[in-house]
Amino acid sequence: MESSNAGEQQSLISSFLDIAAGQSVETARKYLQATDWNLEQAIWLFYGDEEVSDPFKKVTLSDGTTNTTAAVSRNQRMETEKEEYLDSPSELRNSLNRFDDLKQWAYQNCFNDFEQMRVGFNDFKQRAYVNRVNDFQQRSYLNRFNDFEGNLNRLRCSDPRAFLKHMESERRPAVKVDNSENNSASMMHDQGPLLEQMYRPPLKLMYKGPLHDAKQAAEDEDKCLIVNVQSTKEFSSQTLNLNTWANETVSQTIGANFIFWKVYVDTPEGQKVCDYYNLKYFPAVLVLDPITRHMMRSWSGKIEPECLLEDLVPFMDASPKHHHAKFVTEESVTSSSSKKLTYPDLPEEPKVDEAETLICRIEVHFLNGRRLQRNFLRTDPIQCLWSFCSSQLEEAETRPFELTQAIAGASKTLDCESKQTFEESGLLDSMIYVTWD
DSSP states (O other): OHHHHHHHHHHHHHHHHHHSTTOOHHHHHHHHHHTTSOHHHHHHHHHHTTTOSOTTOEEEOTTSOEEEHHHHHHHHHHHHHHHHHHHOHHHHHHHHHHHHHHHHHHHHHHHHHHHHHHHHHHHHHHHHHHHHHHHHHHHHHHHHHHHHHHHHHHHHHHOHHHHHHHHHHHHSOOOOOOOGGGHHHHHHHHHTTHHHHHTOOOTTTBOSSOHHHHHHHHHHTTOEEEEEEEOTTOHHHHHIIIIIITOHHHHHHHHHHEEEEEEETTSHHHHHHHHHHTOOSSSEEEEEOTTTOOEEEEEESOOOHHHHHHHHHHHHHSOHHHHHHHHHHHHHHHHHOOSOOOOOOOOOOOOTTSOGGGEEEEEEEOTTSOEEEEEEETTSBTTHHHHHHHHHOGGGGTSOEEEEEEETTEEEEOOTTOOOBHHHHTOTTEEEEEEEO
16 A cells, blocks of 8 residues: 555656656655645645745744745735735626626527537438438339239230220229218228329220221321320329329310320330330320321420420321322422412511500411411401411422411311401410411
8 A cells, every 4th residue: 555655656756847847856755745745736836936945944923833934925925816806806806707708608609509400400300201201102102003003914914804894994983882881991992092093094095905906096087196105114104194194185185186005115015116116215105197107206204284285286287198198299289389379468567565455476386396476466367377477488489388276175277368357366366387288
């Protein structure tokens, strides 16, 4: 035990000498012994009593007690400092107040930083939770859609009669069960196929049969053929069923003017279509000429209903047979048309700052995809449309053309000999499509 104390004392002496450089071991020992081996007090005593020549000299005080000169000097300094603090209490209070303000400021900053970290962490947790929920829902929708489509394809390949029976049952209205005992069971039955109903293919529009039969049906009915190639691995195929084919206007337009056929890319027939028309991106929508099997228009990826309807208008203006009849006679008509076609003079375009009630805006769509907008007076004859279009077409002087008004689900061919004005013919703010006669 004594050896342990001796080792600690030696360590304190070494620490004292490291701080009070140039002092002897004996001096360090005296100061440490005077402070009961308290290193901090010994250092403070040493530097505070450098002016005392013999700090350990015994001195007799006025009250008869004895003490060392170092202790007496230290007590005197403490009394002097106390008197100075008592003589200037305002400075001391100011210091204390500043110290309190510093503590309050530090506490407030630490609290604010903690609150920001807590709020930021909560936001991070919430975003992470929402992202995980969205990913889970999307995977769940896609898996259920793939299961539904896979079962439907297997049913179609294994048992065509059962497949047709299934599609017929899909067209029948659901029968509601009013018995209270069956309420829970009916609710579970209604909720089960909810996703399948949302992303269900357009069964009412689809032609039931292979592509060859669909082309033959389109040729017999003198309609263009729309082919939709979908992939069960692409979520945009589901959105196409949900947003585009389920659109009422799109459904009515395609049902009245086209033959619609759908196939999946992973089926043998779907692979043949992809190889023949070099399809690489899905879902893909094609407009085919049923006579020549030529692809006249194509889309891929996300297709908005409004854009699809607008792009389908030229294929509703004339039937495939009409196009072929014009194509066969095109050369003979071109060579024999030496007579120059004339149209009325085109009036000056009215200024935009004129009254809105006097102006009629017309947007013209040309065959090369170019679109132009032109203002006419409502009292101008509609023959001005032919004058305007002929000024934009190089072949219009020798080749006649037709103008068609786009109407939702139908089209209206305008009469070049009509004397009606724009207001009388109902062409105010309309879209007009140009096709060769």
